[in-house]
Amino acid sequence: MSHDAPTLAGRLSQLVRVPTITPPDGGPLTSETARVFEELHALLRGLYPTVFSTAEVIPVGRAGLLLRLAGTGDGTGATALGPVLLMAHQDVVPAPTHDWESAGWSHPPFAGVVQDGEDGLTVYGRGTLDDKGALLVLLEAVEDLVSEGWAPHEDLYLSLGGDEESDGPSAVAAIAELERRGVTPALVVDEGGAVTTGVVPGLTRQVAVVGVAEKGVVNLEVSVSADPRKPAHSSTPPRHSPTAALGRALAALERNPHPAVLDDIAVRMFTELAPYVSGPLKLLLSRADQLRPVLAQVFPYVTAELAAMVRTTTAATMLTGSSAPNVLASRATAIVNMRVATSSTLAGATRHVEKVVHRAVGSALTVEVRVLEGHEPTPASPFDERWDAIRAAIAASYPDTLTVPYTMLGASDSRHAARIAPAVYRFSPLFMSAAQRASVHGVDERVSADSLVKGVRFYRVLLCGIA
């Protein structure tokens, strides 16, 4: 198969043109959405006939596909360490189909335009980075290897999620299927980090950041209610109203963030970055281990990303209150979305919010904090031969690139795998500049064709050990 940049760009363009957007709830797909996914599946079978004819193909959840390539007990690369699970999702977040120009897009989001950009030949469109680019390079590498007669040592599973963006049931179903079969993957790779620049100010090298853990997520409903036996009118307002008290509670949450902690993963990341940082941060980062408390206090003032790396973040999102201009709310609510640091737990993070909001509101009104849904932060994956295999594959595909661990700030499908597998690494083998990182779930999402070529090499080296 040809792996030159224009060919890969053309194939990714085909995937982008199928708008695989899953609905936000976990219910069944509409017939139209089901048709769109069938179109993508047909396209994938056409592009990767050897993979699909060799593998056992197991449909999972909504439009998810789990592929199993049987191990032969004879092989090199990552599957020599045990069964391997490689994940990428087929679905994308919505993008405007009509007024795309006024939304700021240079090209229609689902046209898959291939054109020269700042990093050479570039594919534009929704999903090029998240996650169809990674899906493409994964399937390209496996198609190639299997066509050459390669087979994995132990079973290789490919989980092509159907609804990652809507937090749907496909990945859960894929992991449940592995559990049912008694499979414990020795290694899991899914989206997360990437090859990038500018991770910290003054960094002179290109860096591959690999997520070795993932923060937890919890949504809390904070509500403030007045005594229902004392109705009040907006023409004669009481001294304390639920709406204003809720405002005080939310402001207090901003003033009293969760404690900042520099964990072992961050220490390792910054210590390894330090030699390549110029300017005042160099000395601080090189002594990250001894300076944990200092750096934890300083980082929140540097960038929002660094702040999120050292603490549980709190973001007030949805608000409810009164239903009319002249009606006092008897109950006001806010949703507080928290990303829970690996050094904390859901319970610990929730307690902090309870303490702060109770103090801010006082005793004249009733405050309630209710956990709506959430999951704990994942444990950290090991730095053993599996980490070494990932590093080697990055070194072979992106020469002169430093590989460092980090804690993923968002949530992805791989957290379900973390339940059954001890070594989960979150990394897409694609280059993403700061502008490209901002285009994920944003405007003008795009990937350079050169990075697709390197991405294929990454999976190839990971799976067979040689480029």
Ligand SMILES: [Zn+2]
């Ligand atoms: Zn994604």
